[in-house]
Amino acid sequence: MRVPETMFGVVLTGHGGPEKLVARDDLPVPVPGAGEVLVRVSAAGVNNTDINTRVGWYARQAGNLETASWAGDPIQFPRIQGIDVCGFIAAVGDRVDTARVGERVLIEPCLRDVGGQTQKTPWFLGSECDGGFAEFVVVSQGHAHPVRSAMSDVELASFPCSYSTAENILTRCRVTREDTVLVTGASGGVGSAAIQLAKARGASVIAVTSPGKFSDIEKLGADRTIARDGALDESDGVDVVVDLVAGSRWAEYLSMLRPGGRYGVSGAIGGPIVELDVRTLYLKDLSFFGCTVLEPEVFPNLVRLIEDGRIRPLVAATYPLRDIAKAQAAFLEKKHVGKIVLTVSADATRNRS
Numbered sequence: 001m002r003v004p005e006t007m008f009g010v011v012l013t014g015h016g017g018p019e020k021l022v023a024r025d026d027l028p029v030p031v032p033g034a035g036e037v038l039v040r041v042s043a044a045g046v047n048n049t050d051i052n053t054r055v056g057w058y059a060r061q062a063g064n065l066e067t068a069s070w071a072g073d074p075i076q077f078p079r080i081q082g083i084d085v086c087g088f089i090a091a092v093g094d095r096v097d098t099a100r101v102g103e104r105v106l107i108e109p110c111l112r113d114v115g116g117q118t119q120k121t122p123w124f125l126g127s128e129c130d131g132g133f134a135e136f137v138v139v140s141q142g143h144a145h146p147v148r149s150a151m152s153d154v155e156l157a158s159f160p161c162s163y164s165t166a167e168n169i170l171t172r173c174r175v176t177r178e179d180t181v182l183v184t185g186a187s188g189g190v191g192s193a194a195i196q197l198a199k200a201r202g203a204s205v206i207a208v209t210s211p212g213k214f215s216d217i218e219k220l221g222a223d224r225t226i227a228r229d230g231a232l233d234e235s236d237g238v239d240v241v242v243d244l245v246a247g248s249r250w251a252e253y254l255s256m257l258r259p260g261g262r263y264g265v266s267g268a269i270g271g272p273i274v275e276l277d278v279r280t281l282y283l284k285d286l287s288f289f290g291c292t293v294l295e296p297e298v299f300p301n302l303v304r305l306i307e308d309g310r311i312r313p314l315v316a317a318t319y320p321l322r323d324i325a326k327a328q329a330a331f332l333e334k335k336h337v338g339k340i341v342l343t344v345s346a347d348a349t350r351n352r353s
Contacts, residue, residue: 003038003091005029009134010324011078015056018325022078030130030138032093035116037141039105042153043348044132044321045084046331046340047161047189048269053081053127073128082132083109083125084341086157086348089144096141104153104352105144106303107132109161110294113140122293133321135344145303153348155313158339159306160299162189165291166197166242168298169264172289173240177202180237182256185244185269186222187213187337194242195220196311206238208245216337220314232256240264250274257286264289314338318349 009027013020032038052058053075085107089100111123125131125139147156175181181198185191186207198205199221207222214225226232228245232252241253241263247270254276257263263286280286305311316336319327321344331340343349 003029007135009080012054012081013078020054021324023322027134029136032091032138033115034094035140036093036138037089037096037144038091039087039137039144040090041085041087041132041135041137041344043086043157043344044082044342045157046327047083049083050081051328080130080134081126083161084157085132086153103146106147106156106160107139108143108145108299111143113142147303148307150351152351154318154341155315157341158313158315163193164294164299164302165190165266166193167302168294169242169266169291170197171295171298172291173262173264175201175203175240179239180204181240181242182206182238183242184208186217189339190244192220192314192338195222200310213337245270246274247271254280259284262287264291266291316340318343
């Protein structure tokens with residue numbers, strides 16, 4: 001596999017609108033260092049985090065874009081975003097077996113090893129370091145997980161960020177077949193993943209989404225659907241809330257939790273500022289889990305589920321990487337169920353044995 005000196009990619013030049021996404025054909029191909037691999041990107045998914053980073057949504061203080069990243073540190077521009085990556089190892093650095101060249105991989109988005117250094121606060125692909133919105137990306141070899149599947153590269157690229165986020169919440173909340181799980185934002189990438197992964201654990205699932213998406217969500221395995229502006233009944237009683245929305249209904253989600261219930265959150269598209277009656281927290285003996293950094297076992301478990309065929313991809317649409325602004329605009333319309341994926345190589349949509 002010949003590696004060129006330059007590559008095509010899309011760089012984020014600063015915080016702002018889609019005009020900050022600039023396509024370039026002259027980007028230098030990164031060189032893998034010791035313990036690293038160079039991955040030729042086939043496909044990369046679109047995520048909330050891409051857009052949130054671009055607009056500065058993560059800023060800890062209003063107007064202070066110096067903190068507008070997952071880790072709270074300034075983003076280094078220009079930055080190649082893209083946290084969801086499926087591709088093939090094109091070259092390896094020192095201390096990496098050359099037999100890995102040609103291997104199809106999914107990249108774990110939560111990076112504990114960067115340039116041979118263990119991060120006290122893990123970096124995230126496409127945020128603290130360059131990601132998959134380009135023809136090539138470099139990562140530590142341990143974060144490039146071999147995957148054996150007949151799925152296309154596009155289908156596989158729908159998994160890494162959303163499904164590992166969902167699996168991380170379920171892992172942190174210790175979900176088992178004995179549990180009933182309420183999933184908010186159920187039609188999105190993480191929400192639809194959480195339904196499948198909770199069902200794979202044998203749990204019962206109540207999904208909150210818009211009525212027009214009930215049928216799609218039920219096909220994923222949801223036992224029951226509730227309109228996102230519909231009535232929530234405390235008598236339903238759930239053991240776990242997987243919340244990706246927060247917003248004005250946050251207290252209602254807590255009210256549905258049984259005593260000893262667990263609340264896991266990894267999103268706040270409905271609004272990040274909520275009001276908590278602390279009595280609900282302690283009188284019901286609730287446990288709260290903020291879920292960003294992946295537990296070490298989460299991504300390997302996810303790859304096994306993919307290879308065993310226990311979860312399936314849900315690709316809503318594909319766009320070529322050059323049309324990333326159109327893809328993000330479609331993403332923000334929230335009319336889709338599942339993932340929007342960008343194709344980088346010409347054969348990304350081909351199924352493989």
